[in-house]
Amino acid sequence: MHSLLAISLALGLSSSFPGTAPDSLEASSVSAPRAENIAAVPVQTLSGKELRRLPAANVADAIRLFSGVQVKDYGGRGGLKTVNVRSLGTHHTAVFLDGIMIDNAQNGTIDLGRLSLDNLEAISLYNGHKNGLLLSAKEYAGAASVHFRTRVPSFGKGPCRLKLSYTFASFASHDASVLMENRLGRHSWSSLRLEGLKSGGAYPFSYSRDGGRDTTALRCNADLSCLKVEESLGGAAGSGRWNAKAFLYVSDRGYPGAVVRGRIMHEDRQKDFDAFLQGGWERRWERSAVAVRGKYSCGKLRYISDPTEEGGSMYVDNCFLQHEAYGSASSAFNLLPWLEFSPALDLQFNLLDSDMRMFVFPRRSAIYGAVNATAHGRFFKADLSLLETAVFDMSTDGSNRINSNRSRLTPSADLWFQLSENLQLRAFVKNSYRMPTLNDLYYTSTGNRSLNPENALQYDLGAEWEHRPEHGFLKEISLSADAYHNEVKDKIVAVPTASQFQWMMLNVGRCRIPGVDASMRLEGERKHFSAGLLLRWSFQDARETASPGSDNYGNFLPYAPRHSVSAVLNLGLDKGKAGDYSLCISMLYTGDRYDSLSNSEENHIAPWHSEDLAVKGLWHCGKKDLGADFCLNNLLGRQYEIVRCYPMPRRNFSIRLSLWI
């Protein structure tokens, strides 16, 4: 082993398997980081203390601070929150929890408002896919990937810890949770988390348009009650590691709907039942590694709109039931000291039932096969990946059985160079797709069974400069910038046929999005005091390019601002036993944008900015820890809309008390 390492070091190469010889590798990783940990694609991470200090109530609040990200937020606790990276469209962002995708075969929409930050260790956003060995095939699929990592308990001395917390927030919100962490053995652990949330949700808003009169009203039917149960297990055995999770989510919410003249109250309601079981195991040997993952999930959604009071709209009461089974096997081989090869194979099955009339009951089977080759040296790393996706759908239309199959081969390549001790360059090209969802294909009357996958092509070129001064207050300074160019073809768009009563999903959209993401990070520390500043700026020029000569050709895409900026300042004071205090202020700015491809004055949405503040304290009293958090959101109390006609809450607060026993 040592001789192998010596040879590789002599060649200026580094081995990539941490399982091989941890001690010697750690020594070598000081000058040459492990290839596995090098990201040749832009990656932004919020983790540990930085994540805990944020004034964020849920995952969406944290992700929206990443550059290049637009979070669509319909406001309120129960409002849908989705993420769109570099204007590629929500469906192009893949979301993973501990390496396993959170999927929704029915409509492809993942509501990020549902995941609480409390049990997460890190949130990372990769443009392109995550870099690393032993990825599942689906991990190569997204045009952008969001990865959540479950918190691994840190036990101190005792075998068990219990955390009780209670949050009271504006709009009559109460949230109580219990977290119980157990050490199961020397190398394994479990954590059980129960959370119950009840929020009245009604918040006041004001509404005004240029030249129009102001209105002040209450946003009603925005209540949310939910129950979450999450059991996580993890452990290590020899050179293997495993984790498992069981998750249950039950909720009942109101959708406050659009605020329009004569109608600021809506009656739409949704009841959800979601449950999943997932797990993974991986083992690393000297020159190879394997990983297997699996998941079963089922979800039941009931949507009710009963306009008894208001009369005009359609009565809806539909129920949808989904099942998903997923399995993945991946492996990695160290073919040469500088070359790794990793194949992966995933299988997935989805089923969708509904009580809708004329429903077609689609079933989807999918195979994902990926191969990745990584070559790396001391100062460079290159990746080449190929993903083949084949999707087989079956449905019944009354008496006829319908088969509809589609497949796509998508390559991607990335390259990383270390130019000097401080400066790194990166570049990637990635082709990806989004499969038409079951709704796109089979939804009663609008579905189109002949849809092709939507195609995205991304080019990115970036640089990162990092400096860690040895003396003085400043401990780290890093600057990062990426220029990119995205093209989306065969975009799936709902188009009316010659009558408004019959819409159809068609592959007719096309857009081009050049842009720049830049960020700066400063970290300082002196004695008990620490400070951090993070600034991010995104520029994009997202334009529609479907049909030259048409009225909307070259217009801005809906909800794609030219500029967006985020800033996070956090200050910490760690006095050990006397307490750990933090102050964090985050700011978000989104520039001018339109809510329609018609870039007319009426469709213009004013820029908005919002500032949030969090003051958090943690005190140690013997074996117990006591925490108190105070958050003030939308500090300046400004009224703004992210989505037109969906006013966001003005100034609001939350107070949280937690006790570790």
Add this chain to the structure above:
Amino acid sequence: MDIKRILLIFSLLAGFSACSEKSLAPEREEGGFDEGMPGGSGLLYILNEGCMGRNSARLDVLDLGSGKLSTNVFPKVNPGVAMSLGDVGNDLKIYGSKMYATISCSNLVEVMDAATARHLGAIEIPGCRSLCFDGDYAYVSSFAGKEGGGTRAEGHVAKIDTLTLKVVARCEAGYQPEDMAVSGGRLYVANSGGYRAPDYDDRVSVINLGNFSLEGHVRVAPNLHHLLADRHGQLWVSSRGDLRTIPSSLHRIIPAGNERPENAKTIRIEGVSATVMDLRGDSLHVIGGGYLPASQTSASGGTAGREGSTYTIVDVRSCKVLEGSFISRPEEIKLPYGIAADPVSELIFITDAGDYVTSGKLLCFDGMGNEKGAFTLGEIPAHMAFWKRRP
């Protein structure tokens, strides 16, 4: 690079980007008439429905004397009306000196001064759809039940005093009533039953205007929509079909008069499909072909059914379908969505809803079917009304 400089650059960047850009897109051409102005005087109001949930119903007005288009006039004239015109405009008609617009998702009928579009009042009617007038009263069809209870019940027609702008009576109709017409002292209501798909309503309700009560129904075809009365006491009703196997169609009804309403004679006009229509004299201008069954629409083109739009004139006296198209280049219109025949000239105005989510167009055709002008309007321009049109 020292830190101060980096900070400076970043603050400059942030400051630069924080500046609001007032005009991201170039000013749009609003269009105009070609050499042949319509002439005469008067206004043409156009109600753009607006996409649902965006509060974007919009009123545009074209001065037929000067050829000048003014867009989005309602909030300009009525800054005091909160939230502008509202969400989804469904019908626009002028009666007397007042202009009425049903704003269906705002659950109200907006009443304006016809000359200026000044707000006079708003009448709350949940699920209001179409307008019709007779004597001192306006009639508004509504998807909502007569006694409340939402849209699972049959809809109703509200009778409004045009002087007080108050609802004075309500009468039940069929499921999801749409267009109405008055003929021989009776109000006829086309019912779609659209919320009950595939069990569409196929009836025209007959309401006696004397006592404002329902006399009965005439069964015609599924999913009825537009309804017009001609000067010979006949009714013309369009059916959207069932969007699966039954295509859109046009029907003539000869009412039963004082006999039982079911005894009315209904005749399907063969070979004519109808999505929108307007009547001038004895010429019923019908635009059809809006629908193709799902099995026939192709995935590739994105133009499914569009080439199929037909522009047909039906002579209401002889019931004959005139040969040929009443516009010369139908392929120029992507999604014909509204039609208005100028009462004093041979001009025909047609609105094109385009892709239904971005700006639509108003097109003007002369008697030969040649395009005389084109204007860019709002989302889903649909309903038109003439004011003081004089030659």
